[in-house]
Amino acid sequence: MNFTPWTLLIDVGIISALLLLGKLARARLPFIQRLFIPPSLLAGFCALLLGPEVLGWLPLSNNTGTYAGILIALVFGALPLTSTRQTRKGGDHIGRMWAYAQAGLLLQWALGGFAGLLLLGMIWPLNDAFGLAMPSGFCGGHGTAAAIGEAFAKYGMEEMLSLAMTAATVGIIAAVVIGLWLIKWGSAHGQTTFLNKFTDLPEELQTGIVPKEKRSSMGEASFSAISLDSMTFNFGVIALIALCGYGISQLIARFYPALMLPVFSCAFIVGLLLRRAFDLTHTRQYLSPKVIGHLCGAFTDYLVAFGVASIKLTVVARYVVPLALLLGIGLLCTLGYVLWIGRRIHRTCWFEKAIFTWGWFTGTMAMSIALLRIVDPDTRSRCLDDYAYAYIYIAPVEIALVTFAPVAFANGFGGGFLTLCAAAGGAILLFAVLKGWLTKKTAKP
Numbered sequence: 312m313n314f315t316p317w318t319l320l321i322d323v324g325i326i327s328a329l330l331l332l333g334k335l336a337r338a339r340l341p342f343i344q345r346l347f348i349p350p351s352l353l354a355g356f357c358a359l360l361l362g363p364e365v366l367g368w369l370p371l372s373n374n375t376g377t378y379a380g381i382l383i384a385l386v387f388g389a390l391p392l393t394s395t396r397q398t399r400k401g402g403d404h405i406g407r408m409w410a411y412a413q414a415g416l417l418l419q420w421a422l423g424g425f426a427g428l429l430l431l432g433m434i435w436p437l438n439d440a441f442g443l444a445m446p447s448g449f450c451g452g453h454g455t456a457a458a459i460g461e462a463f464a465k466y467g468m469e470e471m472l473s474l475a476m477t478a479a480t481v482g483i484i485a486a487v488v489i490g491l492w493l494i495k496w497g498s499a500h501g502q503t504t505f506l507n508k509f510t511d512l513p514e515e516l517q518t519g520i521v522p523k524e525k526r527s528s529m530g531e532a533s534f535s536a537i538s539l540d541s542m543t544f545n546f547g548v549i550a551l552i553a554l555c556g557y558g559i560s561q562l563i564a565r566f567y568p569a570l571m572l573p574v575f576s577c578a579f580i581v582g583l584l585l586r587r588a589f590d591l592t593h594t595r596q597y598l599s600p601k602v603i604g605h606l607c608g609a610f611t612d613y614l615v616a617f618g619v620a621s622i623k624l625t626v627v628a629r630y631v632v633p634l635a636l637l638l639g640i641g642l643l644c645t646l647g648y649v650l651w652i653g654r655r656i657h658r659t660c661w662f663e664k665a666i667f668t669w670g671w672f673t674g675t676m677a678m679s680i681a682l683l684r685i686v687d688p689d690t691r692s693r694c695l696d697d698y699a700y701a702y703i704y705i706a707p708v709e710i711a712l713v714t715f716a717p718v719a720f721a722n723g724f725g726g727g728f729l730t731l732c733a734a735a736g737g738a739i740l741l742f743a744v745l746k747g748w749l750t751k752k753t754a755k756p
Contacts, residue, residue: 318372325369326616329354338518347487347681350519351612352480355619364624376472376621379457380574381553382614386454388552388578389607390706391586393600403748404693408664409701410743411656413708415648415672417736419641420446420712424729426640431633438468440720444634445641447713448478452675453618454575454611455479455713462573462717465564473626474634476618481638483615486674489646490682493666502662503686530602545602548585555581576714611675645672652740656749660692667694 333350336343343353362371420443427442440463447459456479460472497503532541556578563572589595627634649672653665663686670679683694712732719728743749 314372314374318374321370322372322374322378322617323613325371326354326358326613326620329357330612330616332357334519338520344518345491347491349483349615349678351615352483352619354616355480358616358620359622359624362620364620364622371620375617376457376460378617379453379476379614379621380461382610382617383454383457384553384556384574384578385549385610386607386614387458387575387710388556388582389549389603389610390579391582392548392598393604393607404658404697405700406746407656407658407743407748408694408697409704410739410746410748411652411664412668412671412698412701413705414736414739414743415645415652415668416450416705416709416712417732417739418648419450419645419672420716421729421733421736422446422644423449423637423641424725424732426637427633428725428729431637435630435633437630437633438470439725440468440471440717441474441630441633442637443716443720444471444474444478445637447716448475448480449482449641449645449673450671451479451709451713452482452678453479453615454675455709457614457618458573458575459713459717462713463720466717466721470623470626470630472621473623474630476622477627477634478638478641480619480622483674483678485642486670486678486682489642489673490666490669490678491685493669494682494685497662497666497686504660504663505687505691528601529605530599533597533599541599542602544597545599546606548598549603549606552581552585553578572714573717576710579710615675642673645669648672652749656743660687660694663687663692664694664697667698 330350333353336353337348337350358369358371358375360366361369363369363373423442423445424440425442426445427437428439431437431441432439443459444456448456451458453476456475457472460475463469463471494503530541534541534544553574556576557574559577559581560572560574563577586595589598646669649665649669653668654661657664663683666686667679667683670676670682680695683692687694716728719725740749
């Protein structure tokens with residue numbers, strides 16, 4: 312199929328229609344409401360089933376994987392314009408959250424990598440980097456899966472995109488299904504601080520439709536529409552950042568072919584620099600963080616849908632047994648870490664913070680917030696506040712993992728990369744012990 316601008320319109324139009332149908336299903340079908348399945352995931356499943364990969368009823372092009380790579384560049388390029396760099400007194404809770412999340416992130420990467428390299432690789436003829444499909448799909452969701460799949464494709468391992476996207480899809484389903492089971496168990500056994508009964512959930516959390524009296528503004532307009540619409544300005548800034556990121560990535564690949572930094576990481580750096588330029592020129596006031604946040608949400612919805620639609624089922628079928636074992640090991644170990652370490656490192660609201668981290672470690676930030684809202688609808692645990700400040704220090708590490716993992720494995724340093732991840736994760740937990748954050752005493756709700 313020859314790609315034209317009309318091809319893009321057809322692809323986006325089909326996915327948009329499926330997103331709307333997914334939203335209608337979430338609002339009307341009780342069993343989907345009980346499972347908290349996001350419409351973007353429903354749209355992706357429908358596109359995969361009805362598209363060229365299975366039934367062939369929908370005329371989707373073969374560029375769905377490329378769209379995912381572009382969308383993640385837009386998301387990461389916009390992140391510096393929405394994050395905060397403030398500090399907060401009483402950093403003990405932030406430190407505990409940082410140690411908990413940062414160590415878990417590093418250890419999940421080490422676990423997946425070593426499981427593929429030393430365990431599964433001894434049984435099946437797998438690529439050394441096979442195990443990275445689990446952490447890149449779990450902890451980062453479809454966004455990181457798209458980024459690392461695109462990066463590995465440059466080194467000739469095009470299968471990583473489908474493997475990581477599959478892991479991300481399984482991760483989101485596990486985040487919801489196991490997360491809801493944990494909440495039911497926690498509320499029944501007195502572990503939740505604010506939720507007495509799982510059935511006491513507001514209707515908007517089930518249907519996803521906010522009542523009129525609870526709706527809020529999507530953002531402020533900085534410009535008069537007669538000159539330049541504010542949405543155009545904010546989107547234009549994001550698009551410029553992504554374009555610059557692409558240009559830098561291509562420039563580095565031309566002069567340093569062994570490095571080949573992914574577009575999303577270059578876009579993130581450009582976003583940081585542009586944010587600094589806005590601050591120095593006192594023009595950041597013209598940006599609307601809420602509008603940019605909603606644009607990121609829209610990019611993410613399409614990213615998930617296109618990401619699932621781009622899964623090559625032939626690749627998944629070829630690796631179905633080792634991939635199932637890899638994801639099973641990842642889910643069990645992640646669940647054990649979240650509950651066992653979470654119960655010992657958090658002094659207050661340990662279950663709320665653990666269920667939030669479970670959603671992040673297996674799905675996406677949207678899933679973690681959704682689970683947190685069930686057990687803490689009024690955000691009294693301050694979990695999001697602690698995580699927002701802690702993520703300032705987690706984000707560079709997460710970017711570095713996705714950026715340099717393909718470089719390390721492509722140049723024969725995969726084992727050293729995984730050893731460094733494991734050592735760093737263990738060192739952070741040891742630091743937590745020395746600080747008195749990680750103790751054997753069980754925290755009470």
